[in-house]
Amino acid sequence: MKLAAIGITVGLLFGSQAMANDGLALAQKNACMACHQVDKKVVGPAYKDVAAKYKGDKTAEAKLVKKVKEGGKGVWGEIPMPPNAQVKDEDIKTIVHWILSLK
Numbered sequence: 001m002k003l004a005a006i007g008i009t010v011g012l013l014f015g016s017q018a019m020a021n022d023g024l025a026l027a028q029k030n031a032c033m034a035c036h037q038v039d040k041k042v043v044g045p046a047y048k049d050v051a052a053k054y055k056g057d058k059t060a061e062a063k064l065v066k067k068v069k070e071g072g073k074g075v076w077g078e079i080p081m082p083p084n085a086q087v088k089d090e091d092i093k094t095i096v097h098w099i100l101s102l103k
Contacts, residue, residue, distance in 0.1 A: 023098020026091045030084065038102065045076045051102040064096045065089070 027033055027047075035043035045053075054060035067075075069092055071083035084092065 023095050023101075026095050027098070030087050030091065030095070032095065035081070043079060044081060047099045048102045051100050054100060060100060061093070061096055064099070065092050068092050068096065 027036070036045065036047055038047050040046050041049070050064070054064065057063075067081070068084050068087070069089070070085075071081050073080035087095075
C-alpha cells in the first residue's frame with residue numbers, strides 16, 4: 001500500500017512538472033514571451049504578478065483563457081494585448097493553468 005502511495009505521489013509530481021514544462025514551452029512557441037516574462041514586466045505583466053493577482057479566484061482560469069483568446073486592455077495598463085485566436089484552445093488552457101500555478 002505504501003509503495004502505491006509513493007508511486008502516485010511521484011506520478012503527480014512528474015505530472016505537475018510536465019504541465020509546467022508544457023505551459024512554458026507553449027508560451028515560448030506562441031510568442032507570449034515577447035511581451036511577458038515569468039518574473040519581470042516587459043510590455044505586459046510578469047506571469048508571477050498575474051498568478052498573484054488571481055490567486056484564490058475560482059473564475060480566473062476561464063477569465064484568462066477568454067482574455068488570451070480575445071485580447072483586451074485596461075487591467076494592467078493602456079497597452080492592449082492582441083487577440084490570440086490562432087492559438088488552440090487547449091494550448092491556451094495549458095498556458096493559463098501554468099501561469100496560475102506560478103508562485
